[in-house]
Amino acid sequence: xxxxxxxxxxxxxxxxxxxxxxxxxxxxxxxxxxxxxxxxxxxxxxxxxxxxxxxxxxxxxxxxxxxxxxxxxxxxxxxxxxxxxxxxxxxxxxxxxxxxxxxxxxxxxxxxxxxxxxxxxxxxxxxxxxxxxxxxxxxxxxxxxxxxxxxxxxxxxxxxxxxxxxxxxxxxxxxxxxxxxxxxxxxxxxxxxxxxxxxxxxxxxxxxxxxxxxxxxxxxxxxxxxxxxxxxxxxxxxxxxxxxxxxxxxxxxxxxxxxxxxxxxxxxxxxxxxxxxxxxxxxxxxxxxxxxxxxxxxxxxxxxxxxxxxxxxxxxxxxxxxxxxxxxxxxxxxxxxxxxxxxxxxxxxxxxxxx
Numbered sequence: 001x002x003x004x005x006x007x008x009x010x011x012x013x014x015x016x017x018x019x020x021x022x023x024x025x026x027x028x029x030x031x032x033x034x035x036x037x038x039x040x041x042x043x044x045x046x047x048x049x050x051x052x053x054x055x056x057x058x059x060x061x062x063x064x065x066x067x068x069x070x071x072x073x074x075x076x077x078x079x080x081x082x083x084x085x086x087x088x089x090x091x092x093x094x095x096x097x098x099x100x101x102x103x104x105x106x107x108x109x110x111x112x113x114x115x116x117x118x119x120x121x122x123x124x125x126x127x128x129x130x131x132x133x134x135x136x137x138x139x140x141x142x143x144x145x146x147x148x149x150x151x152x153x154x155x156x157x158x159x160x161x162x163x164x165x166x167x168x169x170x171x172x173x174x175x176x177x178x179x180x181x182x183x184x185x186x187x188x189x190x191x192x193x194x195x196x197x198x199x200x201x202x203x204x205x206x207x208x209x210x211x212x213x214x215x216x217x218x219x220x221x222x223x224x225x226x227x228x229x230x231x232x233x234x235x236x237x238x239x240x241x242x243x244x245x246x247x248x249x250x251x252x253x254x255x256x257x258x259x260x261x262x263x264x265x266x267x268x269x270x271x272x273x274x275x276x277x278x279x280x281x282x283x284x285x286x287x288x289x290x291x292x293x294x295x296x297x298x299x300x301x302x303x304x305x306x307x308x309x310x311x312x313x314x315x316x317x318x319x320x321x322x323x324x325x326x327x328x329x330x331x332x333x334x335x336x337x338x339x340x341x342x343x344x345x346x347x348x349x350x351x352x353x354x355x
Contacts, residue, residue, distance in 0.1 A: 004183050004250040005299060021288065021311035028335055028346040032085035037123070038070025041085070045069075048337045048344035050129040050208070050265060050321045052138060053078060054165075062165055063323075064089070064138045065337075065344075066126035071156070073129070073140055073163065080325075083346060091140060091161045092173045094121045102176035103243050105158050107190040109203075111151030125157040128209035128218070128265060128321075132235070137162040137170075139235070141218055144181055144189075145205040151192040160216075160238060172239050176246035177218070180233045181206070184252045188223045194282045202227070202281070208266035210274060211235060212296065215251070217274070219263030224281035228255045228262055230301055253301050260284045265322045272296070273304065275334065277322040289319040291334065291351055305354040310336065313347050320344070327353065 036043040045067045053063035061078045071093055075086035092100065107113060125143040132139065140161045146153060160177045164170035182189045185204060194201030208219035216235045220228060230253045237248025255263070255276075262281040269275055274294045280287035290307040310319065320339040324332055325348075332353040337344030 003248075004180075004252065019309075021309045022291075022349055022351065023311045024313060024336075024347040025333070025350045026348055027313070028083060028348055029081065030083045030085065030343045030346065034065055034067060034074055034076075034085055034343050035070075035088065036067070038067050038072040038074065038088060044342040045344070046340055046342055048321060049127050049339065050140070051076075051323050051335075051337060051344075052129040052131045052267065053323060054131050054136075054138075055133060056326075064129050064131070064140070064163070064165075065321075066129050066140050067123075068126050068143070069123045070126065071121060071123055073126070073138070073161075075165065089163050089165075089168075089171070091124060091126075091163070091171065092121065092156065092159055096173070097121060097155075099173065100159065101172065101174040101239060101242065102179065103245060104155055104175050105178040105182070105190070107146075107153045107158075109190040110146035110153035111192055112146075113153045121156045122154065123156060124159045124161070125154070127205075127207045127221075130209045130211045130216070130266070130268070132211040134214070135235075137164055139209055139211055139216060141177065141206055141209040143205050143207070144178055145203055145222075146190070146192040148193060148195050153190075162235075162239065174238050176238045177206075177216075177233060179246035180248075180250045181218075181231060184231045184250060185223065185229060188227075193222045199282060205262075208263050208277070210266040210268045212268050212272065217266065217296070219255075219266045219276060221262035221264065222281050224257065224262040225259045226254070226256050228257045229253065230255055230263070251299060253299070255301060258287070260287050261290075264289070264320060267322050267324050269293070269324055269332070270326070274301070275322060275324050275332075277319055277336070278307075279319055291322070291349075293351075293353065305352075308351055310349055313338065313345060314341070317341055317345070
């Protein structure tokens, strides 16, 4: 039987922004393209939604990015100044779907839940990438939600994948995260997240992932505000052989974010703390994008310093992915990529990092 425990933020969240937004340090050059929809490298993707890197080897990092309109992830390298895009790694399609571990979720609350939609594998709506040094896997997580535009149930969105660079046989996919999320918050799981046409809908939507000490943590864009959650699951249990449901430990922690604020990405820092990128849950122009730093235990999250609001590189940019680097002169360099901009238009910010 799955064990599900509930925890809470142990320290009150510091709300509001006491200082002006943090201006970026510099734009990061991209050599090549993040392929549009994971297919066409002659066109720059405007949907880069998550990225992560393995530790540097001879100053160069091997990294992986996901486009939320793709069925494949894309390799890239980063040498400290330039992102160089690389090959695609296929994650899942109609032919390989039968190999996915666990059992496909039976979603019944998406507004468009017609049987014809359940077999679609156009994209996994990939929203986050994490790297785990312990097992040398990159983890990729789908939104696990109804589509934003039409509220459609697409089975591919409920996929979690992991890959090893250079070993195509190691690629695995699983449906079991859906089992844990359904128990973590059955009210919002499998319901639609709002947009301009449905501005109050708060259906569950995954937007970030980090892996630490055998646990995979997913951050939710929604439910938002005081109901926002960080959900932890055992990575090994997600990828156990067979089709049985998830039977590992599930930890559910409330982040108590500001109204209409949700997680947009997660990343693990070298000291074990979490870097959390937040932003508007739906289309709320008044909600800024912020960076939080938090310590993590088995049952709680503690924010360790006030949040930092970031300045956007151009009007309408949507901060979508975050990649922390090694500290420089006591500051944490953080690369942020933006939805809607070519190749994510990465910019590096320098964040004061308190101990």
